[in-house]
Amino acid sequence: MCELYNKVISSPLVSVIIPTYNREKLLPNAIESVINQTYGNWELLVVDDRSTDNTRKVVEEYIKRDKRINYIINDRTKGPAGARNCGIYKSKGKYVAFLDSDDEWIETHLSESIEVLENENINVCFSLWYERRSGKLIKCDEIGHRKNRLEKVILDLNLIVKGKLIFFDDRFYEYNLLQQVYCYHINTMVFNKNILEVTGIFNEKLFCSEDIDFIYRVLYNFNFCLIKDYHFIYNQGNDNLYFFLDRSAVNLEEIINNKTIVDKLTREGKYKNYMRKIRKEFIKKSNKIKHKKICIQELNKLIEKKYFTLGYINSRVNKIRAVRYYIISLFYEFNFEKIKFILKTIFMHRFCKIKIDPSRFDLT
16 A cells, blocks of 8 residues: 555646546546546546536546546637646646547556656657547558558658657658558646646637647647557547537438537537638748748648538528639639539529539548
8 A cells, every 4th residue: 555655746736637527428438538547637627618507516426436536617709629728727737638528548558658757858748549430449550541541651751650659740740641551639638737838828729629629739849759559549529529420420411401410510610710811821930841832832732622512511501601602712723613503503403413522521
């Protein structure tokens, strides 16, 4: 017992932040996955974004069992960014980790992450994760276009690999923008809180994509270690801000008739493009990016593709919104195909059928 006590005392405190809103039924799984961590010196801050269900009662029951758990009401801007920032300002740990309230950690997540941060010359680490799709757990690096991406970046950048640890340097920021290597997630990220003095906190103007925006600032300023092991289960759910449908198996024709899904995709896409525009301005001012013009062109392509996609998916449930997004996409790339789509949207029954090229759309 004394040995265990000394081990906890000598281990740095980790502040675990769970932002939540109306997740009384899902939240217990997330909390249990923190309690079950093999690493014991943590504090859990459940930041309630002013829920209207029994979230508070659920957390208070856990507090009775474990004094490391804290319930906090978000006193900043409503939304995930404000809730995360609220948790950051209330946190006391040397390290910070995030977990969404509908997801789960594998029990060794904190122990393996803190071991890396304490023993390697690094301030940030990530790990891989599972995605639960239709009840099945799938490794994140074995899904569609992500296959073999990790091996390619290791070779391309000649990265240092020590066992299951992969060490990334500041070249990855620009490389990732051009190559789209998705090997990071806010819920596998553990970092030294001191980095916030450089990166700043979450952008509270972003209701979605606030996590990616924050991670990009981290990747730009800090080297990081990726643990090539699976520490997190990312659950698909109807009320998830992003993972509310399996985007790898989407039928566009079914989506465009579903107003609920279209509205969710539109909101998420709008904020993603806002985040990309912020990133463009950031790159323009950077003194580290070597190929600014190419990077900005790539971001413009992504922005154009997203706006075109938003135009198409809104073409049946909200024609005015559809036309507006089509027109915005024209400013990034003009072609007559878009004019046809605009006319098709306005004169639905008087216009010939247009052949759809799936590669023109971005539902990521």
